[in-house]
Amino acid sequence: MLGGADYSWQIPYTDDHHALAGQIMRRLDGFPGFALVTGVPVDDLTPEQACVFAPELLKSVGDPLLQGPEGAMTLGWLVRDEGSSRFRSDGTYRAGVYTSKSADDLDIHNDGAMSPHGHEVDMFGLLCLGAASAGGESTLIRTPAVIDVLRREHPREFERLCQPYAFERSHVAQSGQAPVMWAPIFDLGGARLRVRCNRQRVEMAPAITGVPLDAGDLAALDALDEVLGRRDLQSRPTLAPGDLLVANHPAVLHRRRAFTDDPAAGQRRCLVRVLLARREAGGHS
Ligand SMILES: O=C(O)CCC(=O)C(=O)O
Ligand SMILES: [Fe+2]
Numbered sequence: 001m002l003g004g005a006d007y008s009w010q011i012p013y014t015d016d017h018h019a020l021a022g023q024i025m026r027r028l029d030g031f032p033g034f035a036l037v038t039g040v041p042v043d044d045l046t047p048e049q050a051c052v053f054a055p056e057l058l059k060s061v062g063d064p065l066l067q068g069p070e071g072a073m074t075l076g077w078l079v080r081d082e083g084s085s086r087f088r089s090d091g092t093y094r095a096g097v098y099t100s101k102s103a104d105d106l107d108i109h110n111d112g113a114m115s116p117h118g119h120e121v122d123m124f125g126l127l128c129l130g131a132a133s134a135g136g137e138s139t140l141i142r143t144p145a146v147i148d149v150l151r152r153e154h155p156r157e158f159e160r161l162c163q164p165y166a167f168e169r170s171h172v173a174q175s176g177q178a179p180v181m182w183a184p185i186f187d188l189g190g191a192r193l194r195v196r197c198n199r200q201r202v203e204m205a206p207a208i209t210g211v212p213l214d215a216g217d218l219a220a221l222d223a224l225d226e227v228l229g230r231r232d233l234q235s236r237p238t239l240a241p242g243d244l245l246v247a248n249h250p251a252v253l254h255r256r257r258a259f260t261d262d263p264a265a266g267q268r269r270c271l272v273r274v275l276l277a278r279r280e281a282g283g284h285s
Contacts, residue, residue: 013039013242021060024246028061028123033142033251036237037244042129047270051076054127054244054272061246062276065119070174073117079126079271081261086200093204096171100273103132105258108141108228111275112249113196114181116172120194122278125246128239132269136259140235141228143195143251147186149227160220161185166205167198180208185224195250199225228253239271 009032011023020037027035045053055064055075066073081103088094099106112121150158162184170179187194199221206212213221227233239245247254261268 009035011035011037013037013041013244017057017060020057024061028246028248028251032140032235034140034245034247037246038242040127040242040244042127042242045129047078047080047129047272050127050129050272051078054125055274057127057244058125058246058274058276061125062123062278065121065275065277066117067273067275075274077273077275079273080130080269081259093200095168095204095207098171099200103259103261103269106256107199108139108253108255109198109200110195110249110253111273113198114167114169114172114201115183116169116275117174118177119275119277121249121275123246123249123276125244125272125274125276126239127272127274128241128243128245128270129272130268130270131238131240132259133262133265133267134260135257136269137236137238137257138245139255139257140237140247141233141253143193143253145233146224146227146253149230149233150223154220154223154227157220157223158186160216161224162188165202165217166209166211167196167201168204168208169201170208180205193250195253197224197253 009027011020014020024035024037027033040057042050051074058064064075066075067077068074077100079100082101084097084099084101086093086097086099086102086104111124112119147158150161164182164184166180166182168179169181173179183196185196202221203213237245259269
């Protein structure tokens with residue numbers, strides 16, 4: 001459990017990135033599955049410079065993966081309100097939108113759920129350059145704890161969650177790649193646990209597949225949501241400038257609350273997101 005007073009996941013920044021990577025990996029591969037590096041020197045960096053600095057820093061942890069639209073892909077992706085919205089005015093989801101470019105509440109998910117651009121994401125980093133004037137709190141939940149509760153309290157629903165669902169993925173598909181993929185939310189069958197959590201994309205898929213979600217599919221998603229909503233399983237840091245959150249992708253799910261900027265007061269929430277693939281043998285370099 002992650003008590004509010006447990007700060008063992010915090011690591012002060014050092015410019016020895018190799019040593020930092022070792023400390024980060026101990027927390028990512030052990031408890032609690034994530035680390036918060038504090039005091040990263042971001043004050044003198046423009047967002048564009050930070051998009052180069054963050055993957056450079058994190059390449060000692062893993063191999064940074066390209067993100068973004070074809071033709072403008074980048075290793076550091078700016079997460080900030082650029083005027084997008086997840087929703088249409090009638091409350092339905094808008095297709096083709098990068099939710100990371102909105103100020104909306106982002107439901108609990110993991111970033112590699114839809115295998116963006118064909119990548120398998122093993123870890124991710126979020127470097128905070130600016131905080132909102134209100135909101136923007138993060139929620140982190142450890143997947144093993146979620147699986148334990150589901151197995152105990154919702155075994156039938158858990159079994160369904162281990163069977164494939166369709167995920168809409170057109171915003172992370174390159175030309176020639178499928179706009180929808182089928183995969184379990186919890187895949188316990190391989191050498192490594194694979195987790196794909198993104199209810200929005202599951203709810204958007206039937207418009208493409210023509211296969212509606214049935215009562216059993218929805219009951220399993222509702223059971224998952226109920227467990228993900230349990231406060232005692234959550235840790236809720238609010239990222240401040242200079243904070244770098246790094247998390248083990250299958251082991252930790254995350255959410256970001258809606259936020260408001262106040263540009264006149266110089267308060268604009270801005271993060272750099274880096275997705276990482278694990279380097280197999282040979283450790284960190
Ligand atoms: O804004 C944040 O704190 C996280 C954003 C996020 O989860 C994402 O872009 O995938
Ligand atoms: Fe995310």
